[in-house]
Amino acid sequence: MANLLRLQNNIGQVKEDFFRTNRISEDYRYDETFAAVQIQSWFRGCQLRDFLRHLHRNATIIQKIWRGYRARACFRQTLKTAYFMMKMNFFNEMAVRIQRRWRGFYVRKYVHNYHARRHYLEGLARKNEQVRRDLEEFGEIQRRVREHSEMERKERERCDLAQKMHHLLSTQQRPGVFNSPFRVRPHEMELRMRSVEPALIKAALQKRKSLQGLLGTNLDLHTTQPLPPIPSRKPQGPFCEAMEVQKQRHRPLEPSLRVATSITALAEAREDLRGQERAGRNSARPFQPFSNAHKSRKYEGMIHTCTLYDQVAYGSKHFREENLEKLQGKAVKTGAL
C-alpha cells in the first residue's frame, strides 16, 4: 500500500520520469538501430568473406592441381619433341658427314680428278711444246725453200743477163767493159760471162738438138753404156741345176732337239717362271695363306676359372625390342623415326 501511496504521491514525478525516459529512448533509438545494423553488417560481411576465402582457397587448390597436371603433360610433350629434335639433329649431322665423305670421294673420283687433270695439263703442255717445235721447224723449212727459190730466180736472171751481154766479154787483145784494167780483179759479171755460153750459141744448140730429135738418131755415140760381154760356151756334163747346188751349199744347220737344247734349260725355265711371277705381282708383300690366322684365334680360358670372358658369337647381339619376353607389361617404344 505504502508503495501505492508513494506512487500516488509521486505520480507526477513518475509521469515526468516516464516521459523523460521515453523521450531519451526516442532520442537514441535511431542511433542504436543504425549501430545494430552496422554491427550486423560487419559480422555478416566477415562471415561471407570468410566463406568466399574458403571457396577461393579451394578453387586455388583445384586449379593448382589441374595446372600442374596440364603443365606436366605439356612438359612431357616438349621433352619428347626436344628429344626427337636432338635425335634428328644428330642423325642429320651424321648423314651430312656421310654425304660429305661420299661426295668428296665421288667428285674426286669421277668429276674433278685432280691427278688426272694435272696429268692432262702436263700432257697438254708437252703436246704444245711439240707442236710449237714442229711448227717452228716447218716454218723454218718453208722459209729456207722460199729463200732458195728466190736465190735461184735471181741467179737465173743474172745468167740470162750475162748471156745477153756476152758480147761485152773481154778478149785477149782488149779488156771488156767489166774488166777494167784499173780494177784489182774483174767484175763479177765478167766472170759470169766467161762461165756461160752466149745466148746465140745456146739457141743454135737447141736448134741442133731439136733437129736430132726429128731425125730420131743419136749423133753423140759416147753417151751409151757398153753392153756386157757375151758369156762363153755352156759347161759340159750331167750337172745339177745351178740353183739346187746353191741351195745345198747354203743350207742352214739343222741340229737334233737334244743338241739344240741347252744343258741348263730346266733351271733357266724355272728362273723364267719365277721372274714372270714377280713381274705380274701387284703388291710388294705377296699373299701368303694363313697369314691372318692369328686374328681369328679364340680366347682360351684359364684352367682354374669357369667364367667365359670371350665375346658372344656374331648375331647374338640384339636390340631391346627384339627380346619381347623380357619386356612383359612394358610399352615397347618402337623407332622414333
Place this chain on the structure above:
Amino acid sequence: MTQRQVLQVFEQYQKSRTQFVQSIAELATRPQNIETLQNAGVMSLLRPLLLDVVPTIQQTAALALGRLANYNDDLAEAVVKGDILPQLVYSLAEQNRFYKKAAAFVLRAVAKHSPELAQAVVDCGALDALVISLEEFDPGVKEAAAWALGYIARHNGELSQAVVDAGAVPLLVLCVQEPEVALKRIAASSLSDISKHSPELAQTVVDAGAIAHLAQMILNPDAKLKRQVFSALSQIAKHSVDLAEMVVEAEIFPAVLGCLKDPDEYVRKNVATLMREITKHTPELSQLIVNAGGVAAVIDYIGDCQGHVRLPGIMMLGYVAAHSENLAMAVIVSKGVPQLAICLVEEQEEHIKSATAWAFGQIGRHTPEHARAVAVANVLPKLLVLYMDTDSSEDLQVKAKKALKSILQKCTYLPALEPMLHEAPSNVLKHVVCQFSKVLPHDSKARRLFVTSGGLKKVQEIKADPGSALREYVSAINNCYPEEIVRYYSPGYSETLLERVDKYQPV
C-alpha cells in the same frame, strides 16, 4: 665501080669499128677516162656493137662494157637500163668461148655493186646461162662464170638461194676438182660466198661433197687458193654444230696448224677464222682442237702478226676459254695470257682491244686460279685504264668493265688487287673491296701486309653510303683488325688526338 671497090668500103667500115671498140676498151682501163667516156654516150654506142657480125668486135665491146661497169655502180646501172643484159645472156649460150668469157665478165662487173643490180642480173635469166657455161670445156669460161655466180651469191641469202636453185653448187664442186689453180680458187671463193648466208645453203654445199675436196687442197702451195679454201671451210663451219663437225671430220686438224706459219697473212687469218668458227660451237670441238695443239699454234700466230690479222686468233682463245674452266686452264697452260697482254698493249684499234678484253674476261672468270693467272700478267691495271679512258669507245668500255668485274669477282691474288684500291672508281672498287673482305678474315699474313702497304688507310678513306654493299665490305674488313688500328688509320685521327691534348688538364 668494081666489086673490089664496093668491098673496100665494107672493109674500111669494119676496120674502123674494130679500132673504135679496141680504143674504147683500152681507154676504159684508166679510171680518169671513165667520166669523159660516159658523157660522150659510150653506152649507146657500144650496145649495137654487141650485136655486130664480127665476133672480135662483139668480144671487145663486151670487154669494154665490163670494164666500164666494173668502175662504179652508176655505169653498172646504165648497163642494166640500156637493156644490154638480155643480149649478153642470149649470146652467152650461143657464142664462142672468148665471147662467153667477156659476157660473164660484164655480168660479174654489174652484179658486184649492189644486191639490186645483182637481182637485175638474175631477173634477166643470167643464172641458167652461167650454170651452162660452168659445164664448158674451157677453164677460162668456167672461171668467169664461177666468178660471176660468186659475185651474185655474195650479196644476200635470196640471191644465194637463187644461185643454188639454178643448180650451180655441184658444178662448182666439180670446178674445185679441176687442175687449173685459178679455177679452183674462184670456185672455192664462190662456194664460200654461197654458204655464208644460212645453214641451209651451207648444208647444200656440204651435201654436194665440197668439204672433202676443199680439205684436200689445204696443203696446196698456192697461197691465194688456200685463202679461199679456208674461207669456204670457215663459212661452212660457222653455222651449226653439225656442219662444224663435218668440217672437223674431214681430218683437217693437225694439217691446218702448219698453215698458221704461212707467209701469206690472209691465209693465216682465214685459218684462225676457221678455228674460231669451229671452237665457238661446243666444248667438245674446242677440246679436240686443244688436244691437237691448236691453242699453242694460235698463240704463236698471234705473236707473229700484227693488226687485224690477230683478231680471229684472239677471239678463238676467248671462245675456247669460255666453254669450261678446264679449257680456260688449257689456254693458260699454253702461255696464252702473256701473249694476249702484249696484244692489249700493242694494238691500236679499238675493236681488237675490246676483243682482247673480252677474251681476258672469259679466261679469268672461272676460278681463283684462273683469275690469278690473269692478274699475274698485270692485266688488271691495263683493263682499268681502258675502262677509265674517255677516248675509248662505248663498246670497249663495256667489255673492259665486264672483264674486270668477272676477273675481280674470282681474284684472290692480293698483290694485284692492292694497286686497284688506289686507282679504281667506286663501281669497280666495290668488287676489289669485296675480295679483300673475303680473304682477310682467313689470312693473317695478308692482314699484316694490308696494313703495312697502306691498304687499310685507303679503305678508311673510302666514302661509302650507309647501307650500301661497299659499306658492308668495309666494315667486314674493319672487323678483322683491332679497333685502335682502325681508328689510327681513319682520316682525321691526328686532329682528335690534338684535341685531346688541348683538353687535358694536368693534375
